[in-house]
Amino acid sequence: MRRERRFAPSPRSIRVLHQFGRFLVVGLLSFAVDYGVYLLLLTWLQYIVASSISFAISLVVNYVLTLRFVFIAHPGRSVAKEFASFVGLNVVALGLNQLILFLAVSYGGTSEPAGKVIATAVVLVYNFISRKLLIERAASSATLRRAQDSAENGTSESGPSDALAVKPIAP
Numbered sequence: 001m002r003r004e005r006r007f008a009p010s011p012r013s014i015r016v017l018h019q020f021g022r023f024l025v026v027g028l029l030s031f032a033v034d035y036g037v038y039l040l041l042l043t044w045l046q047y048i049v050a051s052s053i054s055f056a057i058s059l060v061v062n063y064v065l066t067l068r069f070v071f072i073a074h075p076g077r078s079v080a081k082e083f084a085s086f087v088g089l090n091v092v093a094l095g096l097n098q099l100i101l102f103l104a105v106s107y108g109g110t111s112e113p114a115g116k117v118i119a120t121a122v123v124l125v126y127n128f129i130s131r132k133l134l135i136e137r138a139a140s141s142a143t144l145r146r147a148q149d150s151a152e153n154g155t156s157e158s159g160p161s162d163a164l165a166v167k168p169i170a171p
Contacts, residue, residue: 019070023128026065031120034058038116047112051101051119052094059090066131082134089130097123 009017034054041050063086097119104115 019132020128022070023066023131026062026069027124027127029065030058030062033061034120035113035116039113042112047105047115048098048102051098051116055090055094055097059087071132085134086131089134090127093123093127093130096126 034057037054037057038050041053044050045053063083100119100122101112101115104110104118105112108115108118110118
């Protein structure tokens with residue numbers, strides 16, 4: 001008789017799934033801004049130009065909502081530096097978005113609005129991974145540096161402080 005194995009997800013994997021769920025909600029709201037502005041601009045502008053402008057507007061909305069509802073960054077971070085990194089990652093995302101939109105419309109035969117949906121769906125995975133790494137890794141590195149500084153200065157800190165680490169908001 002064969003024993004049946006049951007999968008029990010770890011607390012960490014459950015937290016990441018909840019975090020990804022919040023990321024999807026924020027992404028949906030940001031997409032609504034992106035797509036709404038895109039459709040509005042599409043009446044006056046060429047589709048790639050309209051997509052670039054709508055993407056830039058939704059980038060700011062997404063940054064604010066991501067920090068508010070998905071990831072919590074540590075208090076001592078440089079918001080300007082973090083936003084600049086966020087913009088840098090999103091330049092890559094914009095490039096992917098535009099390339100996929102262009103290919104979908106020019107070679108895939110899809111309409112411009114449908115191409116925008118396809119491009120956004122593909123770029124979603126890149127966005128989650130890159131933002132998670134940007135926000136959480138930066139905070140983890142800062143926490144580690146603080147712990148190392150404490151150890152070098154002879155202060156008794158048992159390890160990185162949870163108060164300084166970036167943690168997903170509890171579900």
